[in-house]
Each structure stands twice: as C-alpha cells, then as structure tokens.
Amino acid sequence: MDKEFSNIRIVDIAKMAGVSVGTVDRVIHNRGRVSEENRKKVQAILEMVHYQPNLMARSLAASKKQYHLLAVTPSFVQGEYWEAISEGIDKAASEMESYNITITKLFFDQYNNKTFDDIIRNLLHEKVDGVLIATLFTDSVIRLSQELDRNEIPYVYVDSNIGGQHQLAYFGTESYDAGVIAARLLMDRLSSSSDILMARIIHSGKNDSNQGKNRREGFCHYLTQTGFNGNLHEVELKINDSVYNFMKLDEIFEANPNINGAVIFNSTCYILGNYLKARGMQSVKLVGYDLIGRNTQLLSEGVITALIAQRPERQGYEGVKSLCNHLLFKQNSEKVNLMPIDILLKENLKYYLNNKL
Amino acid sequence: MDKEFSNIRIVDIAKMAGVSVGTVDRVIHNRGRVSEENRKKVQAILEMVHYQPNLMARSLAASKKQYHLLAVTPSFVQGEYWEAISEGIDKAASEMESYNITITKLFFDQYNNKTFDDIIRNLLHEKVDGVLIATLFTDSVIRLSQELDRNEIPYVYVDSNIGGQHQLAYFGTESYDAGVIAARLLMDRLSSSSDILMARIIHSGKNDSNQGKNRREGFCHYLTQTGFNGNLHEVELKINDSVYNFMKLDEIFEANPNINGAVIFNSTCYILGNYLKARGMQSVKLVGYDLIGRNTQLLSEGVITALIAQRPERQGYEGVKSLCNHLLFKQNSEKVNLMPIDILLKENLKYYLNNKL
DNA sequence: CTGAAAGCGCTTACAG
DNA sequence: CTGAAAGCGCTTACAG
Structure with a gap:
C-alpha cells in the first residue's frame, strides 16, 4: 500500500488544509457547519492521502457514548434451536460491552404473528441505535423495516433473507x-x-x-x-x-x-x-x-x-457485530452473508460442538 | 458481573492505594521498581475490584511500540495446500498492521528437513517477538522450541501438534x-x-x-x-x-x-x-x-x-492472532484448538469457498 | 462557520 | 523506589 501515507493523522490533514482539527473532524463525519470551500479542500486531501482513522483513538475518545441495540428473535426453552442464535448474540454482546453497547433481547412466539407485531409496536418508544431481526413473519418484518428506514435506524436480518428492503446485512443460509x-x-x-x-x-x-x-x-x-x-x-x-x-x-x-x-x-x-x-x-x-x-x-x-x-451462533454473533462495526467504525460488511451448510456425521460431530462460531 | 466495578480506572486504583498511577502501572505489568509494601497494597485492590484494563487506551498509549513476528511454513506454488495457511497469516497480518505488528514469512521445503534447519539457525539474529511454526519436522521443531523458550519468545504450532513443549497454542486437526x-x-x-x-x-x-x-x-x-x-x-x-x-x-x-x-x-x-x-x-x-x-x-x-x-486459513489466521493477543493484551487462548473436520460434497462446496475462516 | 482546549485511560520517559 | 507530566489520535463541548 501507500506506505508513505499510512500514519497520517487528523492534525496532519488539518495542517495541509490550513484549518483546525475540529474542521477536519466535521468533514470526516459530515457533521455540517463547515464552509463549502473548506469542506472541499479537506475532502480533497482526505482522498489524496487515503486517510484511515485510528480506530483505537476513535473509540477511546468516544467511549462515553452509549449505544443501545435490540434483538428480536423467537423465544425458546433450553435446547431448542433458537437458543443457539441467542447464544451468538450474547457472545457478541459481552465482547462489545466495553464499547458501551448494550443489547436488549425481545422474544416473540414463533407460532404467533401477533406476538411479533406487539413487540414492534412499542419498539421505538425508547432510543434505539440498531436492530437485529429474525425474519419469520415476512409481512411484519417488512413493515418494521420501513419504519426503521424512516427513523434512519440500521437493522440486520438473520435466519432467512427478504429482498427489496434496506437491511444493513443478512446472515443465514440458502x-x-x-x-x-x-x-x-x-x-x-x-x-x-x-x-x-x-x-x-x-x-x-x-x-x-x-x-x-x-x-x-x-x-x-x-x-x-x-x-x-x-x-x-x-x-x-x-x-x-x-x-x-x-x-x-x-x-x-x-x-x-x-x-x-x-x-x-x-x-x-x-x-x-x-x-x-x-x-x-x-x-x-x-x-x-x-x-x-x-x-x-x-x-x-x-x-x-x-x-x-447452518451456524446459528455465528448468525447471531455476526449480526450483532455488523451493527456494532457500522455504528462504531462506519464499517459495513457484505450485504448477504451465507453460512456454510455443514454436514455432520457421528464421526465429525465432536469437532463442531466446541467450534460453534 | 460486578457492575459497580466495571469502570474502574488506574487513577481510581491509585487513589484507593494512596500511590501514583505510575506505581499502579508498574505493579500491573510487573515492571519492578516498586516497594514490596506498595506492591501488596496495589495488588490487593486490583484483585478486589477485578480490575479490567481498557484495551483501547492501552493500545493507543503503546501505539509507538513495534512488534515483529515470524511465520515459518512450507513454500508452495499457487493452488497448493500451504497457500491456504499463508493466506490466513496474511489476513491476520493486515488486520494487525495498525497495531504496529509486522510479520515476516520464512519458507522451507517441506520435503527437505535441512532447509528448515537452515532457517532456524538464523532466526534469532534479529529481534523477534513471536513465531508461528508449521510442525512438519518434529525433531527440528523441538530444538527450535527449546531455543525460543530460553529466549522467552512465545510461539504457536499449526498443522499438527507436538506434546511436551511450551507452545502458547496449537491450531490444527485430529x-x-x-x-x-x-x-x-x-x-x-x-x-x-x-x-x-x-x-x-x-x-x-x-x-x-x-x-x-x-x-x-x-x-x-x-x-x-x-x-x-x-x-x-x-x-x-x-x-x-x-x-x-x-x-x-x-x-x-x-x-x-x-x-x-x-x-x-x-x-x-x-x-x-x-x-x-x-x-x-x-x-x-x-x-x-x-x-x-x-x-x-x-x-x-x-x-x-x-x-x-480442516480450515487451513483459519489455522494461520488464529495462530497469528493468538500471538498478537498475547503480546498486546496478555490474553491467552486455549492451548489446543482443534478445527472442525469439514465434509465437502459437490452440493455444499460453494458455501465453503467464500467462508474460509 | 471556526479553532483552541480539555478529555478518553493508558504508557513512557524523566527528575528526584 | 516514586510521582508529575506529556503524549497516543481522536471527539466533544464551548467561546467567539
């Protein structure tokens, strides 16, 4: 890569553009309140040097910010399929805890569409920064997606995909x-x-x-x-x-x-x-x-x-992770992420049981 | 968890112990130059509050430090098996670049033990902070491991495991x-x-x-x-x-x-x-x-x-990652990490080709 | 619209 | 052996 540009900092950009770091920051994040002239100047330099933000510094500086995610999946009793997705969500949640991301799990009855609709009715009453959705009830999910779109809240799908929506990403199988x-x-x-x-x-x-x-x-x-x-x-x-x-x-x-x-x-x-x-x-x-x-x-x-x-743990885990990466680092994953379809026989089973992600 | 202790910082510890942050830092990292009395006081508080360092702050502060890893694997021509392990190493290397970790790949001829021995003879002539080793030549690998032990340089094995050594971790199959x-x-x-x-x-x-x-x-x-x-x-x-x-x-x-x-x-x-x-x-x-x-x-x-x-990409990837986590965050993974043994048929092949990790 | 300054939590010289 | 201070690269009020 362009080794010569690999450690360019915001102060460097600021100097090159003849502005302050505050202005550079505003341009990088589209925060507005920058004159068109300065915006262009800074933008040009940003592109020229392929500016890559230092992610550690960014998250440290923003570490007082709180994010709140929602995961809407079917309820389960121990040992049922949906427990695995939930475990993946928990794993991601615990990894992201130090970034001040909290995640609330909301459960619906997978055999009762109404229980899903009840949940989404109250979904936006408090502040929400992202939603993971198990897409069992297609029509209801589409309605929810459109509402999230209106509020500019990112969301990801797990389990099965739905076309024509603006989900950040999908994690599941064919x-x-x-x-x-x-x-x-x-x-x-x-x-x-x-x-x-x-x-x-x-x-x-x-x-x-x-x-x-x-x-x-x-x-x-x-x-x-x-x-x-x-x-x-x-x-x-x-x-x-x-x-x-x-x-x-x-x-x-x-x-x-x-x-x-x-x-x-x-x-x-x-x-x-x-x-x-x-x-x-x-x-x-x-x-x-x-x-x-x-x-x-x-x-x-x-x-x-x-x-x-079909790696349900990984679906939950990566679903949450992709929301976090989007929020924290503005990094987006692939839009469609198909899990491998694993074939399990008696003989290779044990190597999967401890390798769920 | 102990929610009340979840955001304790070094300054907090320092105040509780009646010392400076420098002293707390020295205790945390065993850097020495601390009176036994202070060491005990700080240590006790550290344990009491379950101190968890803020990893982002740590790596930001230490971001001027350079680490140098070595990966010793067989050479290959395009499309051969060992290319996959090498790809995993490259993937990890590019992710860790921003932590100032560089990795040099050294290749030997998998059919010629002498080429491996030639490499390890010159291995320690420059500064090395960790080594990933493909364990094809058992005796030579043991000799290398013992030398690394003497120099207190951590190392991980990939491909097949060798007992009785002090490898940080092994990644491979049964x-x-x-x-x-x-x-x-x-x-x-x-x-x-x-x-x-x-x-x-x-x-x-x-x-x-x-x-x-x-x-x-x-x-x-x-x-x-x-x-x-x-x-x-x-x-x-x-x-x-x-x-x-x-x-x-x-x-x-x-x-x-x-x-x-x-x-x-x-x-x-x-x-x-x-x-x-x-x-x-x-x-x-x-x-x-x-x-x-x-x-x-x-x-x-x-x-x-x-x-x-048997996920060769993942072996290389996780091998490098575990060295990095050890060096940067003092986090150690499991000592034995067995990859799943995947069964591939014509029908599920395509979902593995884009999911190599 | 703009910039100077403080702060995130840690590590690193440095003076004593 | 110990502590005060500067610095890592970014974000966040705040004053103008």
Whole structure:
C-alpha cells in the first residue's frame, strides 16, 4: 500500500488544509457547519492521502457514548434451536460491552404473528441505535423495516433473507440448497426405489416456515433430478404428543414396509429418531437439521444418519457485530452473508460442538 | 458481573492505594521498581475490584511500540495446500498492521528437513517477538522450541501438534479422526466386499508425514471395526509424472476390477481424480483431502465423491492472532484448538469457498 | 462557520 | 523506589 501515507493523522490533514482539527473532524463525519470551500479542500486531501482513522483513538475518545441495540428473535426453552442464535448474540454482546453497547433481547412466539407485531409496536418508544431481526413473519418484518428506514435506524436480518428492503446485512443460509443436501445424504445411502417418509410438524398458529418450504423444494428437486422412483410418503406429527406420533408412525410404517429413509425439514428430527430407536428400526436412514442436544445425542448413537447445520451462533454473533462495526467504525460488511451448510456425521460431530462460531 | 466495578480506572486504583498511577502501572505489568509494601497494597485492590484494563487506551498509549513476528511454513506454488495457511497469516497480518505488528514469512521445503534447519539457525539474529511454526519436522521443531523458550519468545504450532513443549497454542486437526471420516464417507457408498485402493505419493526427501500416517491409521481402523472384507490395495505415485502414474494405475485397476473405492491421505487427490476422469471410470468412489483448486474442480464435476477439509486459513489466521493477543493484551487462548473436520460434497462446496475462516 | 482546549485511560520517559 | 507530566489520535463541548 501507500506506505508513505499510512500514519497520517487528523492534525496532519488539518495542517495541509490550513484549518483546525475540529474542521477536519466535521468533514470526516459530515457533521455540517463547515464552509463549502473548506469542506472541499479537506475532502480533497482526505482522498489524496487515503486517510484511515485510528480506530483505537476513535473509540477511546468516544467511549462515553452509549449505544443501545435490540434483538428480536423467537423465544425458546433450553435446547431448542433458537437458543443457539441467542447464544451468538450474547457472545457478541459481552465482547462489545466495553464499547458501551448494550443489547436488549425481545422474544416473540414463533407460532404467533401477533406476538411479533406487539413487540414492534412499542419498539421505538425508547432510543434505539440498531436492530437485529429474525425474519419469520415476512409481512411484519417488512413493515418494521420501513419504519426503521424512516427513523434512519440500521437493522440486520438473520435466519432467512427478504429482498427489496434496506437491511444493513443478512446472515443465514440458502435453505433450498440445504434441502438438496439432505436428499443427497439420504440417497447416497438408499437404492433409488426405496420409499421415503417426509414428516412435518403441525401447529395451530402458523403454516410452514419459509425455511421448511424451501428445504422441501430443494429436497424434492434433487430426487427428481436423480431419477428417484420410489414413493414419497408424508406424515403430520405433533410437537408434544408422543402417543399420537407413535400411532401415526406405526400406521404408516406398517402400511409401507418399503420406507427406508426419512427426513424432516426442521430441528425436530429427534421426534422421528426417538421413534425409530424405540422400535429398533436401525435400517431406516434418517436425515434432519440443526445441532440441538436432542438431535446430536441421537446422531452420536447412530440413530440419526446425518444432520445439516447452518451456524446459528455465528448468525447471531455476526449480526450483532455488523451493527456494532457500522455504528462504531462506519464499517459495513457484505450485504448477504451465507453460512456454510455443514454436514455432520457421528464421526465429525465432536469437532463442531466446541467450534460453534 | 460486578457492575459497580466495571469502570474502574488506574487513577481510581491509585487513589484507593494512596500511590501514583505510575506505581499502579508498574505493579500491573510487573515492571519492578516498586516497594514490596506498595506492591501488596496495589495488588490487593486490583484483585478486589477485578480490575479490567481498557484495551483501547492501552493500545493507543503503546501505539509507538513495534512488534515483529515470524511465520515459518512450507513454500508452495499457487493452488497448493500451504497457500491456504499463508493466506490466513496474511489476513491476520493486515488486520494487525495498525497495531504496529509486522510479520515476516520464512519458507522451507517441506520435503527437505535441512532447509528448515537452515532457517532456524538464523532466526534469532534479529529481534523477534513471536513465531508461528508449521510442525512438519518434529525433531527440528523441538530444538527450535527449546531455543525460543530460553529466549522467552512465545510461539504457536499449526498443522499438527507436538506434546511436551511450551507452545502458547496449537491450531490444527485430529488427523486420526479425519482418517476415520474418510473411511466412513467411502464405505457409506460401497459394499463391504468392494476392494479399495490407497494411493500415496513417493518423494525422495522425506517419508510420510505425521498427518498422512495418522489419517491412514484412522481409515484402516474404521474398516476393521465395521467388518470390511474386501481387499486393500496400495499404489505409489509420483507428484509430477502423469505418464508413470497412469501406467501404474492402469496396471492395478486391470488386475483388480473389484476396486470400487479409492483414497489418498493428502491434498493430491486430483492425481487420482484426473486419472479416473480420463478413463471414464465414474463408478469408482474417490475421497480425499483439502479444498485446493484442483480438487474442488473435480469435486464439483462429480469425479471426486467427497473432500475432507480442516480450515487451513483459519489455522494461520488464529495462530497469528493468538500471538498478537498475547503480546498486546496478555490474553491467552486455549492451548489446543482443534478445527472442525469439514465434509465437502459437490452440493455444499460453494458455501465453503467464500467462508474460509 | 471556526479553532483552541480539555478529555478518553493508558504508557513512557524523566527528575528526584 | 516514586510521582508529575506529556503524549497516543481522536471527539466533544464551548467561546467567539
């Protein structure tokens, strides 16, 4: 690089422009109150020398400033998927504490759009400098985004992306490809005439998530492409009703003994896994998503064949970090940040459990 | 946490102890020249309030200090494995530039122990504040480590670990398990009575690396455990002699038509892949290591079935970072840092290529 | 609109 | 052994 310009300070710029450091500072930050003439002069020099602010000095000098962030994500009980995103947020929060950034986590019910709307109604009643949003309810998120735009408050998305908005950045995966990969993992271990069972969870509050829908599409696309000629069966299960689930599964497996593979497009793979384990059906290959405790346990026992993961901790962590970098250092990250789609087998699981970021 | 103590400064400590900030600073950094009485008084208060230094202020104040790091790794031509580690080092170097840390990369020939010894002989002729070492030549690395210990210069290992030394940290993988995983990936797609070909590269200068040996052991262990009853064949190839390689491979495949799987325990998987591709032998499953360009190309074409990767960029990056954190902030990382063992298929490859850290 | 000065929390000579 | 003072590069009132 231009080594000769690598240590230029504001005082140097000020001298070169024949103004004071205050004026240079005002130009750098567009604080106004500078004559057009001086602004131009300073701007020209800034560009000429490729001025790079000293970030340590900047944050030290501004260290009395307070920032307040909000993170709006689904609530969870211990061991559920959304806990991982929350952990990433906490990690970033604790790292940024010394910069006087505080972060408030607001939780909504992922099966109830209204709980999300209730939160965003009161969101701006106090001072907010940035918002991280889990984008489960598309329409509501768009409404929130537009309001944040009006108030010039930056925001980032995690989980799934939404086009046409002004989010600072998105951190998440390509769900469609995550579905393709599930199919690949299953079909590598099945003959193309085996039957496959696709399970889904039914909820009163909400239909399938975008994630689930996209994964399912990718999954089916792969099967079609690769000449799958078995039958696809579907079953609807309930999140908290094992008796019901076992009954339904008994029914469908008895009626279709050719089912040798199963998949479920969210983190509740353990429901199917527990059934297969209880019934001693080791021969059925099972693929699911997310490294939550109940899944990893069954993976390491060999009941689940493979899990697909998408670095939820990192989504939360980098989401918060990108807001902080924007606020503190005016540094913007990429607008779309796709996490790797990790393939977990029993054999490489342990190296992921301590390496979540 | 102790919120009440969260913003205690050196001046506060000084007042509480009835001394000057200079004395507090001397105690914090063990700079000596403090009476035992004052040292104790200050130390007690430091502990009582859980003093946390302000890192920004510290680095700003010390920003005139210069640090010089060394990175000793194998030389490479473009697209070879060691380029990735080097990229990670460069990334960290550019981030740390503003802290006045410079890093000099020294390269040795990975097939010639003497070139490593030549480097370490002259290593300490100038001022060095930390060293990153690629641990290919165990005995020489131990000798170097002991000399660094004598000079109280911190050092970190990458690639493979060595016990009994005082390295600040190690960044790398568990090669044995990486071998297990290769076997799992292959056997998931083969019948247990298929034959398997293990290829190795022969060099004049050096026998098999630790990495390669460990991976091979893990691989064979998995086969034994899972009741593999095909035959294992071995072939020795040359790194730059396609004519020779094709001849040897033609020979062995013709003699053993039951070979349906192949593996090679280093990054030269493309040699086998190019052969299989040229001969149109799509049915042979091939598993190898490392996301170098020639491998990823064949993976995306479907010639290579799976690649196993171990985040070399991150090894270099975090290795340098841990030296810097030690020097600048007296923060030490974990002593052993095992990278995830990533499983790459054609379908998830692209999400790793832009996510190397 | 402009500049001089104080301050952020730490480290570094320096005088005693 | 100890302390007062200057300085790191930036931001923030404040006076004009």
